[in-house]
């Protein structure tokens with residue numbers, strides 16, 4: 126078993142494409158769920174809208190990828206309004222039901238035959254990312270050091286991705302320390318109390334839903350450009366649940382919680398993957414127990430176990446404040 | 456800025472006298488006209504399925520006075536509060552606040568117009584600090600708009616002024632040492648205090664308190680009563696729901712009695728508590744009334760006791776029958 130390369134892969138995962146994608150998706154979810162208490166179970170759809178915004182505009186319509194970005198952002202706002210207008214005046218659970226259903230509708234539409242001409246159906250789309258990589262300022266070559274070495278294309282998308290993460294985190298910090306952020310947190314605690322103090326709760330919830338959705342859409346841009354492919358089943362509900370995992374891991378309502386949560390999530394996945402495969406290759410695991418093809422599933426089981434332990438021993442997440450949780454029971 | 460003016464000690468009680476004088480000639484009948492009403496409600500009806508929770512024909516609340524709203528459990532007091540403040544929609548009815556129509560105006564707009572309320576079940580925002588709770592109460596904050604939120608320069612000075620005001624109010628409510636604690640860590644009584652202080656942050660014209668004294672210890676009750684009287688001295692109108700008759704007698708200028716959704720009696724505390732309609736309302740609801748040493752009230756107490764004893768006897772008779 127090559128411990129060195131397993132560790133090196135795990136370290137690389139800390140700043141890898143998946144970490145960026147989930148960090149952005151969870152940063153958006155943090156605005157909605159962490160600060161405003163909105164149960165958005167459709168974050169995957171906002172990510173899909175970003176991904177398909179670029180992919181469809183470029184491959185199908187033949188437009189520059191900048192148009193795809195604008196279309197993605199506009200569609201994301203529209204989608205948030207569509208979900209929010211009927212549900213945000215109702216009890217919190219209605220939003221949860223509406224978002225999870227709408228998210229599946231988006232995915233199933235994307236993979237349907239009838240829309241296949243625009244979305245590529247269940248095969249998805251490829252060949253739309255060149256416009257983005259044409260902008261790459263890095264000449265061909267290898268960049269980075271130690272475990273963090275990548276070619277010029279990967280370096281370019283990583284740079285863009287992490288700049289986006291940093292900007293979103295900075296913006297989150299700036300607005301959440303303001304009176305606007307305070308209203309949002311108040312709504313999370315008890316929206317009637319906030320209403321009684323003269324705040325238009327509905328408008329604030331809508332703003333949070335739209336903002337968080339837009340950040341999810343940024344994640345979709347990185348997702349599609351980083352992989353240079355979109356495939357509808359990547360945007361299933363599992364994506365949303367992993368995003369919640371990432372958020373709770375890092376600590377909800379903490380600016381950097383989603384970023385640290387995403388890094389830990391993917392490092393742990395990479396580590397378990399490497400260690401399990403190594404152990405099987407070395408013959409330490411009897412064949413009847415697990416084969417290499419099952420490693421993919423088993424590592425998610427282990428992540429589930431780790432998450433359960435975390436929730437038992439550190440329910441507030443990495444950054445959370447345990448005192449805050451203790452208040453819930455009163 | 457009513458909330459900012461501290462009445463000088465010499466003037467203590469002048470507003471009380473003014474309110475008493477203004478209400479002296481008002482007839483003691485349900486729906487009586489007041490000389491200077493701030494709230495006027497007409498034909499307000501709210502039904503829950505077959506149950507008519509509120510059916511108020513006409514009621515006026517005098518400006519600058521402390522009005523108590525009493526009545527047995529389930530009389531519709533909280534529902535009436537919810538209707539007036541936009542937290543519930545009526546099936547029928549109109550009401551105005553300060554001369555402008557207020558029916559079917561959403562809750563946050565009601566609050567912005569100067570009518571704020573507290574809740575029977577206290578709503579402290581647990582995972583916000585006491586100070587943040589207070590700041591949330593301030594109105595007209597520039598930084599509460601998303602477009603300006605990110606630019607602290609725009610709202611910082613206003614925030615500072617609001618913080619000073621919040622700390623001053625917290626001081627009055629003896630919560631200043633708790634300013635940086637989570638509101639969720641406060642005791643039940645302290646939460647009541649916080650909710651009241653928070654409501655005052657917006658300098659309201661009318662404060663509506665739903666059972667502000669429930670669950671508060673007697674020592675704290677005295678200070679809460681003092682605060683409520685203070686509000687009147689600062690020119691605010693107070694409408695509050697309360698079950699403790701001693702308290703009602705102590706602080707209110709006028710009492711409105713509700714039973715089964717209707718206003719059944721009105722008047723100054725003493726006359727209301729002697730009103731047969733009120734006694735009937737409470738007995739009809741089989742409600743245990745806390746009464747004070749007034750002779751008419753004592754009589755009522757006797758009647759209640761007799762009633763209760765009769766009931767207990769009947770119950771035991773029942774039980775005996777079931778056991779045998």
Ligand SMILES: Nc1ncnc2c1ncn2[C@@H]1O[C@H](COP(=O)(O)OP(=O)(O)OP(=O)(O)O)[C@@H](O)[C@H]1O
Nearest residue numbers: 503506508526527528529530531532533534535575
């Ligand atoms: N949301 C609701 N759905 C159905 N019935 C309701 C609802 N809210 C109140 N009621 C009914 O309306 C009536 C009046 O209730 P309300 O809460 O206004 O009473 P209250 O006078 O405040 O009583 P208390 O002194 O116990 O607080 C009760 O019979 C209650 O059961």
Ligand SMILES: [Mg+2]
Nearest residue numbers: 532533534575
């Ligand atoms: Mg009530």
